[in-house]
Amino acid sequence: MTQQDRDLTALIGSRICHDLISPLGAIGNGVELLQLSGMADSPEMALIAESVTNANLRIRYFRVAFGAANDDQMIAENEIHAVLAPGVDGRKIEVNWQPNGNQPRGAVKLAFLILQCFETAMPWGGRIDVRNDGEHWQIRGQADKLKLDAELWNLLTARRGDIDVPPAQVHFALIAPELERQNRTAGVTLSEHSISVEF
Template sequence: MPTDLAALVGSRICHDLISPIGAIGNGVELLALTDGGAGAEMDLISESVQNANARIRFFRMAFGAAGADQIVGPSEVQSILAAVAQGGRFIYDWQIAEDQPRRDVRCAFLMLQCFETAMPMGGNVHIDLSGGTWTLRAQGQRMKIDAALWDSLTNRHHQVDHKAAQVQFALLPDVLAEAGRALRLDLHEDRIVARF
Protein backbone atom coordinates (compact mmCIF):
# COMPACT_ATOMS: atom_id res chain seq x y z
CA MET A 1 0.00 0.00 0.00
CA PRO A 2 1.45 3.43 -0.90
CA THR A 3 2.31 5.84 1.89
CA ASP A 4 -0.47 8.33 2.59
CA LEU A 5 1.64 11.49 2.48
CA ALA A 6 -1.30 13.80 3.15
CA ALA A 7 -2.07 11.97 6.40
CA LEU A 8 1.58 11.99 7.43
CA VAL A 9 1.81 15.74 6.74
CA GLY A 10 -1.37 16.28 8.78
CA SER A 11 0.05 14.25 11.66
CA ARG A 12 3.36 16.12 11.54
CA ILE A 13 1.77 19.57 11.51
CA CYS A 14 -0.55 18.73 14.40
CA HIS A 15 2.27 17.13 16.38
CA ASP A 16 4.54 20.13 15.90
CA LEU A 17 1.87 22.70 16.80
CA ILE A 18 0.32 21.04 19.85
CA SER A 19 3.35 21.58 22.12
CA PRO A 20 3.87 25.31 21.49
CA ILE A 21 0.16 26.00 21.84
CA GLY A 22 0.15 24.08 25.12
CA ALA A 23 3.15 26.15 26.26
CA ILE A 24 1.33 29.37 25.40
CA GLY A 25 -1.63 28.16 27.46
CA ASN A 26 0.66 27.41 30.41
CA GLY A 27 2.25 30.84 30.04
CA VAL A 28 -1.14 32.53 30.10
CA GLU A 29 -2.02 30.64 33.30
CA LEU A 30 1.25 31.70 34.94
CA LEU A 31 0.70 35.32 33.94
CA ALA A 32 -2.79 35.22 35.44
CA LEU A 33 -1.39 33.81 38.69
CA THR A 34 1.48 36.31 39.02
CA ASP A 35 -0.62 39.26 37.88
CA GLY A 36 -3.23 38.65 40.57
CA GLY A 37 -6.12 38.32 38.15
CA ALA A 38 -7.05 38.00 34.55
CA GLY A 39 -8.40 40.91 32.55
CA ALA A 40 -10.45 40.80 29.38
CA GLU A 41 -7.28 40.58 27.30
CA MET A 42 -6.03 37.54 29.21
CA ASP A 43 -9.45 35.89 28.93
CA LEU A 44 -9.41 36.41 25.17
CA ILE A 45 -5.90 34.96 24.84
CA SER A 46 -6.78 31.99 27.05
CA GLU A 47 -9.97 31.29 25.10
CA SER A 48 -8.09 31.52 21.79
CA VAL A 49 -5.42 29.08 23.00
CA GLN A 50 -8.08 26.61 24.15
CA ASN A 51 -9.87 26.90 20.80
CA ALA A 52 -6.64 26.38 18.84
CA ASN A 53 -5.72 23.38 20.98
CA ALA A 54 -9.17 21.84 20.44
CA ARG A 55 -9.03 22.35 16.68
CA ILE A 56 -5.56 20.81 16.42
CA ARG A 57 -6.72 17.74 18.37
CA PHE A 58 -9.71 17.49 16.01
CA PHE A 59 -7.52 17.92 12.92
CA ARG A 60 -5.07 15.33 14.19
CA MET A 61 -7.89 12.79 14.37
CA ALA A 62 -9.44 13.80 11.02
CA PHE A 63 -6.32 14.35 8.92
CA GLY A 64 -3.61 12.40 10.72
CA ALA A 65 -2.32 8.97 9.83
CA ALA A 66 -4.41 6.07 11.15
CA GLY A 67 -2.89 2.61 11.27
CA ALA A 68 -4.99 -0.53 10.94
CA ASP A 69 -4.28 -1.51 14.56
CA GLN A 70 -4.84 1.88 16.21
CA ILE A 71 -7.78 2.17 18.62
CA VAL A 72 -9.46 5.30 20.03
CA GLY A 73 -11.39 5.34 23.31
CA PRO A 74 -14.74 7.10 23.72
CA SER A 75 -13.41 9.46 26.40
CA GLU A 76 -10.77 10.81 24.00
CA VAL A 77 -13.34 11.40 21.26
CA GLN A 78 -15.84 13.00 23.64
CA SER A 79 -13.11 15.24 25.06
CA ILE A 80 -12.14 16.45 21.57
CA LEU A 81 -15.74 17.09 20.52
CA ALA A 82 -16.61 18.85 23.79
CA ALA A 83 -13.59 21.14 23.42
CA VAL A 84 -14.41 21.96 19.77
CA ALA A 85 -18.07 22.61 20.60
CA GLN A 86 -17.30 24.94 23.49
CA GLY A 87 -18.65 28.36 22.56
CA GLY A 88 -19.23 27.16 18.99
CA ARG A 89 -22.19 26.59 16.72
CA PHE A 90 -22.38 22.80 17.00
CA ILE A 91 -23.55 20.35 19.64
CA TYR A 92 -22.07 16.86 19.23
CA ASP A 93 -23.76 13.81 20.75
CA TRP A 94 -21.29 10.89 20.59
CA GLN A 95 -23.28 7.80 21.61
CA ILE A 96 -20.54 5.19 21.11
CA ALA A 97 -19.36 3.73 24.42
CA GLU A 98 -16.73 1.26 23.16
CA ASP A 99 -13.22 1.73 21.79
CA GLN A 100 -13.21 2.04 17.99
CA PRO A 101 -10.65 1.63 15.20
CA ARG A 102 -9.00 4.98 14.55
CA ARG A 103 -9.70 4.59 10.81
CA ASP A 104 -13.44 4.52 11.50
CA VAL A 105 -13.21 7.48 13.87
CA ARG A 106 -11.23 9.32 11.20
CA CYS A 107 -14.08 8.71 8.74
CA ALA A 108 -16.55 10.09 11.28
CA PHE A 109 -14.46 13.21 11.95
CA LEU A 110 -14.09 13.95 8.23
CA MET A 111 -17.87 13.56 7.87
CA LEU A 112 -18.35 16.00 10.76
CA GLN A 113 -16.30 18.51 8.78
CA CYS A 114 -18.50 17.89 5.75
CA PHE A 115 -21.51 18.61 7.97
CA GLU A 116 -19.91 21.87 9.13
CA THR A 117 -19.62 22.97 5.49
CA ALA A 118 -23.33 22.41 4.95
CA MET A 119 -24.43 24.05 8.21
CA PRO A 120 -23.26 27.68 8.32
CA MET A 121 -25.63 28.44 11.21
CA GLY A 122 -24.54 25.37 13.18
CA GLY A 123 -26.76 22.64 14.55
CA ASN A 124 -26.91 19.31 16.31
CA VAL A 125 -24.97 16.22 15.30
CA HIS A 126 -25.73 12.74 16.65
CA ILE A 127 -23.25 9.88 16.13
CA ASP A 128 -23.95 6.24 16.93
CA LEU A 129 -22.95 2.73 15.92
CA SER A 130 -25.27 -0.25 15.66
CA GLY A 131 -24.65 -3.64 14.09
CA GLY A 132 -21.34 -2.45 12.65
CA THR A 133 -22.95 0.52 10.87
CA TRP A 134 -22.04 4.06 11.80
CA THR A 135 -24.88 6.60 11.58
CA LEU A 136 -24.22 10.32 11.72
CA ARG A 137 -27.23 12.64 11.76
CA ALA A 138 -26.88 16.39 11.36
CA GLN A 139 -29.78 18.79 11.78
CA GLY A 140 -29.75 22.56 11.48
CA GLN A 141 -31.37 25.63 10.05
CA ARG A 142 -30.55 27.07 6.65
CA MET A 143 -28.62 24.08 5.38
CA LYS A 144 -26.37 24.91 2.43
CA ILE A 145 -25.88 21.69 0.49
CA ASP A 146 -23.61 21.88 -2.54
CA ALA A 147 -24.96 18.94 -4.58
CA ALA A 148 -21.73 18.47 -6.56
CA LEU A 149 -19.61 18.23 -3.40
CA TRP A 150 -21.91 15.74 -1.73
CA ASP A 151 -22.28 13.68 -4.90
CA SER A 152 -18.48 13.41 -5.09
CA LEU A 153 -18.53 11.46 -1.81
CA THR A 154 -20.44 8.53 -3.28
CA ASN A 155 -19.75 8.88 -7.01
CA ARG A 156 -16.03 8.43 -7.71
CA HIS A 157 -16.55 9.47 -11.36
CA HIS A 158 -17.89 12.88 -10.34
CA GLN A 159 -14.87 15.20 -10.48
CA VAL A 160 -14.88 18.37 -8.37
CA ASP A 161 -12.22 21.07 -8.09
CA HIS A 162 -12.02 21.28 -4.32
CA LYS A 163 -11.10 24.47 -2.49
CA ALA A 164 -8.97 24.34 0.66
CA ALA A 165 -12.09 24.61 2.84
CA GLN A 166 -13.48 21.50 1.11
CA VAL A 167 -10.49 19.18 1.50
CA GLN A 168 -12.55 16.85 3.71
CA PHE A 169 -14.73 16.05 0.68
CA ALA A 170 -11.64 15.16 -1.35
CA LEU A 171 -10.16 12.93 1.38
CA LEU A 172 -13.23 11.14 2.71
CA PRO A 173 -13.83 8.67 -0.17
CA ASP A 174 -10.26 7.34 0.05
CA VAL A 175 -10.36 7.20 3.85
CA LEU A 176 -13.64 5.28 3.71
CA ALA A 177 -12.15 2.85 1.18
CA GLU A 178 -9.07 2.37 3.38
CA ALA A 179 -11.38 1.53 6.30
CA GLY A 180 -13.37 -0.90 4.12
CA ARG A 181 -16.51 1.23 4.38
CA ALA A 182 -19.15 2.31 1.84
CA LEU A 183 -21.06 5.57 2.35
CA ARG A 184 -24.82 6.08 2.02
CA LEU A 185 -26.28 9.58 2.25
CA ASP A 186 -29.77 11.00 2.76
CA LEU A 187 -29.81 14.74 2.07
CA HIS A 188 -32.76 16.91 3.10
CA GLU A 189 -33.42 20.63 3.46
CA ASP A 190 -32.95 20.57 7.24
CA ARG A 191 -30.89 17.43 7.88
CA ILE A 192 -28.27 15.04 6.53
CA VAL A 193 -27.95 11.39 7.48
CA ALA A 194 -24.73 9.58 6.65
CA ARG A 195 -24.19 5.84 7.12
CA PHE A 196 -21.07 3.76 6.55
Protein backbone atom coordinates in the same frame (compact mmCIF):
# COMPACT_ATOMS: atom_id res chain seq x y z
CA MET B 1 -4.52 9.57 -5.74
CA THR B 2 -2.54 6.39 -5.12
CA GLN B 3 -2.39 4.50 -1.83
CA GLN B 4 1.11 5.87 -1.28
CA ASP B 5 -0.14 9.43 -1.86
CA ARG B 6 -2.95 8.88 0.66
CA ASP B 7 -0.52 7.51 3.23
CA LEU B 8 1.85 10.46 2.75
CA THR B 9 -1.02 12.93 3.04
CA ALA B 10 -2.07 11.39 6.37
CA LEU B 11 1.53 11.32 7.62
CA ILE B 12 1.97 15.00 6.74
CA GLY B 13 -1.24 15.79 8.63
CA SER B 14 0.04 13.87 11.67
CA ARG B 15 3.42 15.62 11.55
CA ILE B 16 1.98 19.14 11.30
CA CYS B 17 -0.45 18.53 14.18
CA HIS B 18 2.28 16.92 16.30
CA ASP B 19 4.63 19.88 15.80
CA LEU B 20 1.92 22.45 16.63
CA ILE B 21 0.61 20.77 19.79
CA SER B 22 3.77 21.42 21.85
CA PRO B 23 4.08 25.18 21.28
CA LEU B 24 0.34 25.64 21.79
CA GLY B 25 0.62 23.71 25.04
CA ALA B 26 3.53 25.92 26.13
CA ILE B 27 1.54 29.08 25.40
CA GLY B 28 -1.40 27.67 27.36
CA ASN B 29 0.88 26.89 30.33
CA GLY B 30 2.29 30.41 30.22
CA VAL B 31 -1.19 31.91 30.24
CA GLU B 32 -2.15 29.74 33.23
CA LEU B 33 0.93 30.90 35.16
CA LEU B 34 0.06 34.54 34.44
CA GLN B 35 -3.51 33.93 35.61
CA LEU B 36 -2.26 32.34 38.84
CA SER B 37 0.04 35.29 39.48
CA GLY B 38 -2.83 37.73 39.05
CA MET B 39 -1.19 39.42 36.06
CA ALA B 40 -3.69 38.08 33.55
CA ASP B 41 -6.90 39.71 34.74
CA SER B 42 -7.62 41.62 31.53
CA PRO B 43 -9.86 41.21 28.47
CA GLU B 44 -6.74 40.86 26.31
CA MET B 45 -5.38 37.94 28.33
CA ALA B 46 -8.83 36.31 28.42
CA LEU B 47 -8.92 36.49 24.63
CA ILE B 48 -5.47 34.88 24.38
CA ALA B 49 -6.49 32.08 26.77
CA GLU B 50 -9.70 31.46 24.82
CA SER B 51 -7.83 31.38 21.51
CA VAL B 52 -5.25 28.91 22.82
CA THR B 53 -7.98 26.61 24.17
CA ASN B 54 -9.82 26.66 20.84
CA ALA B 55 -6.62 26.09 18.85
CA ASN B 56 -5.70 23.10 21.02
CA LEU B 57 -9.14 21.53 20.49
CA ARG B 58 -8.97 22.07 16.71
CA ILE B 59 -5.44 20.66 16.42
CA ARG B 60 -6.44 17.55 18.37
CA TYR B 61 -9.49 17.20 16.12
CA PHE B 62 -7.41 17.64 12.95
CA ARG B 63 -4.88 15.09 14.20
CA VAL B 64 -7.61 12.45 14.20
CA ALA B 65 -9.36 13.62 11.01
CA PHE B 66 -6.31 14.25 8.82
CA GLY B 67 -3.61 12.17 10.50
CA ALA B 68 -2.51 8.59 9.95
CA ALA B 69 -4.85 5.92 11.31
CA ASN B 70 -3.51 2.39 11.62
CA ASP B 71 -6.16 -0.30 11.32
CA ASP B 72 -5.33 -1.79 14.74
CA GLN B 73 -5.25 1.50 16.67
CA MET B 74 -8.00 2.47 19.08
CA ILE B 75 -8.94 5.91 20.34
CA ALA B 76 -10.20 6.35 23.89
CA GLU B 77 -13.80 7.42 24.48
CA ASN B 78 -12.73 10.21 26.84
CA GLU B 79 -10.38 11.62 24.18
CA ILE B 80 -13.22 11.66 21.63
CA HIS B 81 -15.53 13.50 24.03
CA ALA B 82 -12.78 15.96 24.98
CA VAL B 83 -12.07 16.82 21.35
CA LEU B 84 -15.77 17.22 20.53
CA ALA B 85 -16.45 19.41 23.57
CA PRO B 86 -17.98 22.78 22.69
CA GLY B 87 -14.95 24.66 24.01
CA VAL B 88 -15.14 28.39 24.63
CA ASP B 89 -15.74 29.58 21.09
CA GLY B 90 -19.53 29.57 21.35
CA ARG B 91 -19.85 26.92 18.65
CA LYS B 92 -23.48 26.58 17.63
CA ILE B 93 -23.33 22.91 16.65
CA GLU B 94 -24.07 20.29 19.29
CA VAL B 95 -22.47 16.90 18.67
CA ASN B 96 -24.12 13.99 20.47
CA TRP B 97 -21.53 11.18 20.34
CA GLN B 98 -23.37 8.00 21.34
CA PRO B 99 -20.90 5.14 20.69
CA ASN B 100 -19.73 3.70 24.00
CA GLY B 101 -16.18 2.74 24.80
CA ASN B 102 -12.96 3.02 22.83
CA GLN B 103 -13.35 2.99 19.06
CA PRO B 104 -11.15 1.97 16.07
CA ARG B 105 -9.13 5.01 15.02
CA GLY B 106 -9.93 4.45 11.32
CA ALA B 107 -13.68 4.60 11.92
CA VAL B 108 -13.32 7.69 14.12
CA LYS B 109 -11.16 9.32 11.43
CA LEU B 110 -13.99 8.83 8.93
CA ALA B 111 -16.56 10.09 11.43
CA PHE B 112 -14.50 13.22 12.13
CA LEU B 113 -14.02 13.95 8.42
CA ILE B 114 -17.77 13.57 7.89
CA LEU B 115 -18.48 15.78 10.92
CA GLN B 116 -16.45 18.49 9.21
CA CYS B 117 -18.74 18.19 6.20
CA PHE B 118 -21.70 18.69 8.54
CA GLU B 119 -20.02 21.75 10.04
CA THR B 120 -19.65 23.19 6.53
CA ALA B 121 -23.35 22.63 5.90
CA MET B 122 -24.41 24.10 9.27
CA PRO B 123 -22.90 27.60 9.51
CA TRP B 124 -25.95 28.75 11.50
CA GLY B 125 -25.84 25.87 13.96
CA GLY B 126 -27.63 22.57 14.45
CA ARG B 127 -27.44 19.20 16.14
CA ILE B 128 -25.54 16.10 15.05
CA ASP B 129 -26.07 12.57 16.39
CA VAL B 130 -23.38 9.93 15.91
CA ARG B 131 -24.32 6.26 16.39
CA ASN B 132 -22.75 2.95 15.61
CA ASP B 133 -23.99 -0.62 15.62
CA GLY B 134 -20.92 -2.78 15.48
CA GLU B 135 -19.24 -1.97 12.17
CA HIS B 136 -22.11 0.19 10.89
CA TRP B 137 -22.02 3.94 11.60
CA GLN B 138 -24.73 6.56 11.13
CA ILE B 139 -24.25 10.32 11.42
CA ARG B 140 -27.40 12.43 11.25
CA GLY B 141 -27.61 16.19 11.45
CA GLN B 142 -30.59 18.50 11.75
CA ALA B 143 -30.81 22.27 11.45
CA ASP B 144 -33.39 24.93 10.75
CA LYS B 145 -31.26 26.07 7.83
CA LEU B 146 -28.62 24.18 5.83
CA LYS B 147 -26.07 25.29 3.25
CA LEU B 148 -25.77 22.32 0.89
CA ASP B 149 -23.51 21.88 -2.14
CA ALA B 150 -24.67 18.67 -3.81
CA GLU B 151 -21.47 18.36 -5.87
CA LEU B 152 -19.35 18.31 -2.73
CA TRP B 153 -21.61 15.79 -0.99
CA ASN B 154 -21.47 13.55 -4.07
CA LEU B 155 -17.73 13.21 -3.46
CA LEU B 156 -18.49 11.04 -0.43
CA THR B 157 -19.93 8.28 -2.58
CA ALA B 158 -18.04 8.65 -5.87
CA ARG B 159 -14.43 9.66 -6.44
CA ARG B 160 -14.21 12.35 -9.10
CA GLY B 161 -11.21 14.21 -10.41
CA ASP B 162 -13.12 16.86 -12.34
CA ILE B 163 -14.24 18.90 -9.31
CA ASP B 164 -11.92 21.63 -8.08
CA VAL B 165 -12.28 21.42 -4.30
CA PRO B 166 -11.18 24.57 -2.44
CA PRO B 167 -8.91 24.16 0.60
CA ALA B 168 -11.73 25.01 3.03
CA GLN B 169 -13.68 21.97 1.76
CA VAL B 170 -10.81 19.48 1.37
CA HIS B 171 -12.46 17.12 3.88
CA PHE B 172 -15.12 16.28 1.29
CA ALA B 173 -12.43 15.02 -1.10
CA LEU B 174 -10.63 12.91 1.53
CA ILE B 175 -13.57 10.73 2.54
CA ALA B 176 -13.98 8.50 -0.54
CA PRO B 177 -10.27 7.51 -0.61
CA GLU B 178 -10.38 6.73 3.10
CA LEU B 179 -13.56 4.66 2.64
CA GLU B 180 -11.80 2.75 -0.12
CA ARG B 181 -8.76 2.16 2.09
CA GLN B 182 -11.01 0.70 4.77
CA ASN B 183 -13.09 -1.34 2.28
CA ARG B 184 -16.22 0.61 3.17
CA THR B 185 -18.90 2.46 1.22
CA ALA B 186 -21.06 5.39 2.24
CA GLY B 187 -24.66 6.38 1.73
CA VAL B 188 -25.73 10.02 1.85
CA THR B 189 -29.26 11.40 2.20
CA LEU B 190 -29.84 15.15 1.94
CA SER B 191 -33.06 17.01 2.66
CA GLU B 192 -34.10 20.58 3.42
CA HIS B 193 -33.42 20.34 7.14
CA SER B 194 -31.39 17.14 7.63
CA ILE B 195 -28.37 15.19 6.44
CA SER B 196 -27.71 11.51 7.02
CA VAL B 197 -24.48 9.66 6.26
CA GLU B 198 -23.99 5.94 6.81
CA PHE B 199 -20.83 3.92 6.35
